[in-house]
Amino acid sequence: MRAALAEARAAMTTGDVPIGAVVLDPTGAVIGAGRNRREADADPTAHAEVVALRAAARVRGEWRLEGCTLVVTLEPCTMCAGAAVLARVERVVFAAFDEKGGAVGSLWDVVRDRRLNHRPEVVARVLEDDAVALLREFFRDHR
Numbered sequence: 001m002r003a004a005l006a007e008a009r010a011a012m013t014t015g016d017v018p019i020g021a022v023v024l025d026p027t028g029a030v031i032g033a034g035r036n037r038r039e040a041d042a043d044p045t046a047h048a049e050v051v052a053l054r055a056a057a058r059v060r061g062e063w064r065l066e067g068c069t070l071v072v073t074l075e076p077c078t079m080c081a082g083a084a085v086l087a088r089v090e091r092v093v094f095a096a097f098d099e100k101g102g103a104v105g106s107l108w109d110v111v112r113d114r115r116l117n118h119r120p121e122v123v124a125r126v127l128e129d130d131a132v133a134l135l136r137e138f139f140r141d142h143r
Contacts, residue, residue, distance in 0.1 A: 001071055001073070001093065001095060001126045001127045001130075002127070003020075003022045003030055003033065003071070004020040004021050004022050004048075004071045004072055004073050004095075005020060005073055005095075005127065005130055005131065005134065006020065007020025007021065007022065007033055007034060007035040007048065007052075007073075008020030008035060008036075008048070008073045008131070008134050009134065010035050011035035011036045011037070011048070012134075012138055014037070014039055014040035015039045015040075016035065016036040016037060016038060016039045016040055017036050017038075017135070017138060018035075018036070018073070018134045018135060018137075018138050019035065019036045019047070019048045019072065019073050019074045020033075020034070020035045020036075020048050020072070020073050021033070021034050021035070021048035021049045021051070021052035021053075021070060021071060021072040021073070022034075022052055022070075022071050023052050023053060023055070023056035023065060023068050023069070023070055023071075023089070024068060024069040024071060025056075025060075025067070025068055026067035026068065026090075031055070031056045031059040031060065031068070032052040032053060032054070032055035032056025032057070032058075032059060033051075033052055033055060034047075034048045034049065034050070034051025034052035034053075034054075034055060035048050035051065036048050037051060045079065047076075047077065047079065047080050048072060048073070048080075049070060049072050049076050049080035049083060049084065050079070050080060050083055052070065052072075053065065053070065053083055053084070053087050053089075056068060056087075057087070063086075063087060064087070064088050065087040065088055065089050066088045066089075066090065067090050068087075068089050068090060069089065069090060069091045069092075069093060070084050070087075070089045070091070070092050070093070070120075071093045071094070071126075072092070072093070072094045072095070073094070073095045073096065073131040073134070074094060074095065074096050074098050074102075074131060074135070075094050075096065075097045075098040075102035075103070075104050075105065075106055075124070076092065076094065076102070076103055076104050076111075077098070077101045077102070077103055078101075078103040078108060078110055080103070081103035081104050081108070081110035081111050082103075082110055084111060084120060085110065085111055085116055085118050085119070085120065086118075088118050089120050090120055090121065091120050091121040091122070091123060092104060092111055092120050092121070092122050092123070093122075093123040093124075093126055094122075094123075094124055094126070095125065095126055095127050095128045095130065095131035095132075096125070096128045096131045096132050096135070097124065097125075104122055104124070105122070105124065
């Protein structure tokens with residue numbers, strides 16, 4: 001999670017909301033990293049999770065990220081939760097819940113929907129206070 005938090009801090013330099021993500025392979029090595037880049041790239045899909053999943057898939061040479069863990073500083077939205085399911089990650093770990101747009105237990109629970117063919121394990125609230133502090137700092141400075 002500390003690597004994801006470092007990515008989140010880096011997102012602030014481009015005016016993006018400080019959300020960071022990393023993908024760990026089964027040994028725990030980082031094989032993909034990403035931060036929000038929506039503002040930097042003018043891309044509505046450039047969420048930290050999508051950027052990290054794409055990087056990990058390039059490293060692996062395939063889209064299936066079986067055995068991997070997606071670690072992110074904020075609960076994934078519907079798009080990112082769906083991407084985690086489609087990538088077949090083994091687990092999703094996140095810091096803070098997103099009561100306004102979260103899809104891993106807050107508003108929706110995409111990753112545990114029994115109608116889908118893959119359901120990753122979920123671990124929540126890892127270094128939550130650190131992630132919340134970054135988000136508060138960002139929004140305090142932008143309001």
